[in-house]
Amino acid sequence: MTKVDAIPSRAHAASGTVPTQRSSLINVTWDSSPDVEQFLAFISAYTRGRFSASLAERLTLASTELLDNAVRYGSLARDFTYRLEVDGNRAVVCVQNTTVRARVDMLTAQLRRLEASPEQVYAAELERSMAPGAGRRSMLGLARICHEAEMKLSLDVDGNEVSMRASCSR
Numbered sequence: 226m227t228k229v230d231a232i233p234s235r236a237h238a239a240s241g242t243v244p245t246q247r248s249s250l251i252n253v254t255w256d257s258s259p260d261v262e263q264f265l266a267f268i269s270a271y272t273r274g275r276f277s278a279s280l281a282e283r284l285t286l287a288s289t290e291l292l293d294n295a296v297r298y299g300s301l302a303r304d305f306t307y308r309l310e311v312d313g314n315r316a317v318v319c320v321q322n323t324t325v326r327a328r329v330d331m332l333t334a335q336l337r338r339l340e341a342s343p344e345q346v347y348a349a350e351l352e353r354s355m356a357p358g359a360g361r362r363s364m365l366g367l368a369r370i371c372h373e374a375e376m377k378l379s380l381d382v383d384g385n386e387v388s389m390r391a392s393c394s395r
Contacts (some may be wrong), residue, residue, distance in 0.1 A: 283374040287391035290366035291320040347372035
């Protein structure tokens, strides 16, 4: 775990410009399925101590949903990685894991749907998740990140390795 605070130099402060710096606040890798509940309690406490209550809630929600998806849909063939970063005026949660190609395709399709109409997808997934026999296959988590936490999602795919990022202004 690493904590780095980005502090602008006096020269930048005097000129009114602030350099864009990426600071990794938390960077954790597990070689097996993480104890998500315990880790999320840590994330919640950490973000509440560092950010506003609103931003802490948004980051905790994104962390919850992204880690849950990685554990649920990941192949467990490789490590899980979680990062909480500050990049300029943005806060970023990133979860990286390995999965199978079919799940990458489902994820990509869901992200396209969310880009087109996050409110509609949220409502549809919420309804779907509450339907009898819905099981645990709804894509509500990603819709919650976009709609409830008002965060932007992005996906990087390298073969079967996926890195899902949720970001917002801080």
